[in-house]
Amino acid sequence: xxxVLYVIISFIxxxxxxxxxxxxxxxxAFQRHPYIDIDTADWPPVTILVAAHNEEKVVANILxxxxxxxxxxxxxxxxxxxxxxxxRTREIIDEFVVRFPGRIRPxxxxxxxxxxxxxxxDAMENVDxxxxxxxxxxxxxxxxxxKQLTAPFFDPEVGGVMGRxxxxxxxxxxxxxxxxxxxxxxxxxxxxxxxxxxxxxxxxGTVAGVRLSxxxxxxxxxxxxxxxxxxxxxxxxxxxxxxVYQNRSECYEExxxxxxxxxxxxxxxxxxxxxxxxxxxxxxxLGKHRxxxxxxxxxxxxxGVYIMAPVTLLGWALALAVFYEGIAPLHGVIALLSLTAxxxxxxxxxxxxxxxxxxxxxxxxxxxxxxxxxxxxxVSIFSVSRAAFSQVKDALTGAEFHWDKTERxxxxxx
Amino acid sequence: VNPLVALAVLLCLAGSLFMLxxxxxxxxxxxxxxxxxLNVIQQHAxxxxxxxxxxRSYIKGLExxxxxxxxxxxxxxxxxxxxxxxLVLGRGDEALRLPLKEExxxxxxxxxxxxxxxxxxxxxxxxxIYAGGEFVGGMKxxxxxxxxxxxxxxxxxxxxxxxxxxxxxxxxxxxxxxYGRISSDRHIRLESGCSFRRLNxxxxxxxxxxxxxxxxxxxxxxxxxxxxxxxxxLDGNFDIPAGEVFLGNLVVRGVLHIGSxxxxxxxxxxxxxxxxxxxxAVEGSLMSASKMRIGANCDIHGPVIxxxxxxxxxxxxxxxxxxxxxxxxxxIEVQEGVVxxxxxxxxxxxxxxxxx
Numbered sequence: 129x130x131x132v133l134y135v136i137i138s139f140i141x142x143x144x145x146x147x148x149x150x151x152x153x154x155x156x157a158f159q160r161h162p163y164i165d166i167d168t169a170d171w172p173p174v175t176i177l178v179a180a181h182n183e184e185k186v187v188a189n190i191l192x193x194x195x196x197x198x199x200x201x202x203x204x205x206x207x208x209x210x211x212x213x214x215x216r217t218r219e220i221i222d223e224f225v226v227r228f229p230g231r232i233r234p235x236x237x238x239x240x241x242x243x244x245x246x247x248x249x250d251a252m253e254n255v256d257x258x259x260x261x262x263x264x265x266x267x268x269x270x271x272x273x274x275k276q277l278t279a280p281f282f283d284p285e286v287g288g289v290m291g292r293x294x295x296x297x298x299x300x301x302x303x304x305x306x307x308x309x310x311x312x313x314x315x316x317x318x319x320x321x322x323x324x325x326x327x328x329x330x331x332x333g334t335v336a337g338v339r340l341s342x343x344x345x346x347x348x349x350x351x352x353x354x355x356x357x358x359x360x361x362x363x364x365x366x367x368x369x370x371x372v373y374q375n376r377s378e379c380y381e382e383x384x385x386x387x388x389x390x391x392x393x394x395x396x397x398x399x400x401x402x403x404x405x406x407x408x409x410x411x412x413x414l415g416k417h418r419x420x421x422x423x424x425x426x427x428x429x430x431x432g433v434y435i436m437a438p439v440t441l442l443g444w445a446l447a448l449a450v451f452y453e454g455i456a457p458l459h460g461v462i463a464l465l466s467l468t469a470x471x472x473x474x475x476x477x478x479x480x481x482x483x484x485x486x487x488x489x490x491x492x493x494x495x496x497x498x499x500x501x502x503x504x505x506x507v508s509i510f511s512v513s514r515a516a517f518s519q520v521k522d523a524l525t526g527a528e529f530h531w532d533k534t535e536r537x538x539x540x541x542x
Numbered sequence: 543v544n545p546l547v548a549l550a551v552l553l554c555l556a557g558s559l560f561m562l563x564x565x566x567x568x569x570x571x572x573x574x575x576x577x578x579x580l581n582v583i584q585q586h587a588x589x590x591x592x593x594x595x596x597x598r599s600y601i602k603g604l605e606x607x608x609x610x611x612x613x614x615x616x617x618x619x620x621x622x623x624x625x626x627x628x629l630v631l632g633r634g635d636e637a638l639r640l641p642l643k644e645e646x647x648x649x650x651x652x653x654x655x656x657x658x659x660x661x662x663x664x665x666x667x668x669x670x671i672y673a674g675g676e677f678v679g680g681m682k683x684x685x686x687x688x689x690x691x692x693x694x695x696x697x698x699x700x701x702x703x704x705x706x707x708x709x710x711x712x713x714x715x716x717x718x719x720x721y722g723r724i725s726s727d728r729h730i731r732l733e734s735g736c737s738f739r740r741l742n743x744x745x746x747x748x749x750x751x752x753x754x755x756x757x758x759x760x761x762x763x764x765x766x767x768x769x770x771x772x773x774x775x776l777d778g779n780f781d782i783p784a785g786e787v788f789l790g791n792l793v794v795r796g797v798l799h800i801g802s803x804x805x806x807x808x809x810x811x812x813x814x815x816x817x818x819x820x821x822x823a824v825e826g827s828l829m830s831a832s833k834m835r836i837g838a839n840c841d842i843h844g845p846v847i848x849x850x851x852x853x854x855x856x857x858x859x860x861x862x863x864x865x866x867x868x869x870x871x872x873x874i875e876v877q878e879g880v881v882x883x884x885x886x887x888x889x890x891x892x893x894x895x896x897x898x
Contacts, residue, residue, distance in 0.1 A: 169867055
């Protein structure tokens with residue numbers, strides 16, 4: 129029992145060190161933004177896929193925004209991927225098609241497999257440009273975003289691009305404020321540090337892009353994947369394509385405003401991530417492919433982030449069991465030192481990362497909310513653990529995954 | 543003391559201590575003093591002319607005075623609503639006679655004129671300058687910002703701190719230091735010894751550029767950087783021999799060397815460096831995750847990006863008159879005779895060097 133606990137503690141220490149490494153890199157090291165200066169170019173044709181499933185509240189906003197971005201209109205085609213919507217999504221899209229002739233080619237999907245990856249896969253028949261950008265329907269791109277996300281594709285090594293997601297409804301309630309802090313840490317520190325260190329920035333599947341030839345080379349969208357973005361990140365990596373992160377390519381999104389929606393969202397992410405871990409973990413770490421040594425290590429750690437939740441829960445249970453069993457190596461000195469060290473340093477790592485991100489963003493008083501993150505982390509750790517257990521159960525019983533669309537909270541555009 | 547009371551007090555104290563870190567959090571949650579979304583720029587795309595456009599709007603309030611001053615040929619001193627002192631000149635050459643300079647060599651006024659503007663030397667202009675006609679600045683002047691509706695010419699060893707936009711040509715004589723953004727709707731020319739950060743114009747000439755208008759032999763109907771979708775990924779260093787033609791995109795995990803007069807019909811990248819010998823043509827983009835050296839008389843159509851530094855030798859053209867492009871790196875050294883069509887952007891330092 130104690131040895132299992134040692135292994136778990138070792139993993140926790142590795143992730144703690146990783147948090148510090150990323151944060152210190154972000155604070156003090158050279159920041160890589162190699163493509164952000166490309167402001168003048170012979171811009172290539174792009175197709176912008178807008179994934180929309182029952183998005184009547186938000187789809188008009190993104191289409192309006194895309195029609196005003198600064199990108200040559202004759203080189204930009206918007207393809208709203210209306211995936212079996214039963215609300216007014218189709219009607220709204222068709223209104224835009226009439227208003228902007230030749231600039232929007234809708235893909236109305238009425239049957240087929242559920243899920244974003246399946247919808248994108250079917251929509252590929254409408255795509256013949258080398259650069260494909262992808263947005264979820266609740267995002268609102270700014271004027272310069274399309275150029276910024278397209279610029280990295282001038283680099284022939286780049287297969288995928290990821291921009292930064294910024295919550296626009298962050299002031300709504302405690303949950304949205306906590307999610308705002310989490311997003312800040314995740315993008316401003318985590319993703320940018322991975323970019324700086326030439327590790328594995330993660331493709332997020334929205335505010336993102338993919339190169340058509342790279343996508344074809346890796347076999348297209350994987351509609352069996354629960355999170356097509358993570359799946360794409362790893363297949364690109366294994367085939368020698370880089371995914372790059374553009375921290376200054378920011379785009380507003382809407383974050384969940386209720387805990388129930390948030391829990392569903394994070395459970396889906398956890399299941400998809402764990403699926404990718406099982407599919408690609410060993411191959412990435414030990415297989416023969418084009419990823420560098422540091423990409424192998426970081427990519428494997430990235431695959432493990434969601435499974436660490438049940439592992440941590442197990443560690444807590446084992447620690448209690450070890451305590452009540454009276455197993456105390458070196459008369460409890462190691463335990464005491466470990467506990468003290470972890471309380472002083474380990475617990476702080478994620479908070480330090482988020483605090484650094486908030487400061488880098490130039491924000492001030494929202495940093496006071498950091499203690500409340502314990503609440504967010506507690507909910508996440510139990511939700512993610514529940515997702516992992518249900519995933520194991522589903523695998524054993526052969527149950528199929530049910531796709532839950534994330535509920536929107538914005539009022540429909542008039 | 544009643545043990546129950548003691549326990550209750552202890553619990554209250556412990557609870558209070560536990561809640562103490564949450565007090566600022568609860569206050570912030572209630573007050574929402576910092577609850578607005580991160581400011582994401584939605585309306586503009588970081589255009590180089592952003593500040594010039596803003597300044598043009600700012601001085602709209604001076605238009606009647608500019609007209610009046612032009613008609614009367616008189617100088618007008620005044621103060622704008624935000625407290626900025628200004629000098630509007632009826633005749634631009636009047637600036638040579640007026641006592642613009644204070645004892646410390648500073649001219650703290652916004653200067654504007656609808657006609658040509660000629661400024662005396664050795665002055666630091668701490669406010670923006672507007673010239674409705676041609677602008678000629680004296681030697682060793684320091685400027686905050688200049689908007690010129692026609693040509694802008696900076697005499698040698700001048701310094702610009704923020705931006706210049708010229709609707710006509712822009713020229714900087716030897717030894718000028720150009721911090722910030724320099725843009726022209728037509729043409730920029732920098733002489734030897736100039737340093738720069740961000741330049742943008744349909745055509746940027748470094749020194750005497752020779753015949754830069756000739757159409758390139760490697761002209762392609764494809765967008766620059768997308769000449770091919772076939773990609774070759776190689777570990778280690780790689781050489782494209784002199785005179786060879788490489789078709790497709792090439793990624794080299796080591797140093798990429800392209801021999802003289804070789805031609806790449808695609809985009810190329812070297813993770814540990816890129817070296818181009820003389821006369822190389824690249825139809826697509828040229829990327830390096832490290833350093834880059836571009837030899838003389840090369841012809842690059844797509845973006846040229848290096849994550850450390852770039853040296854560009856004389857006679858090289860980046861972009862074409864019809865396909866503008868970006869050349870960017872933290873540090874760039876360009877020799878006289880180089881022509882860039884589009885943007886030349888040195889994040890930390892750009893320097894014009896004499897021909898080798």
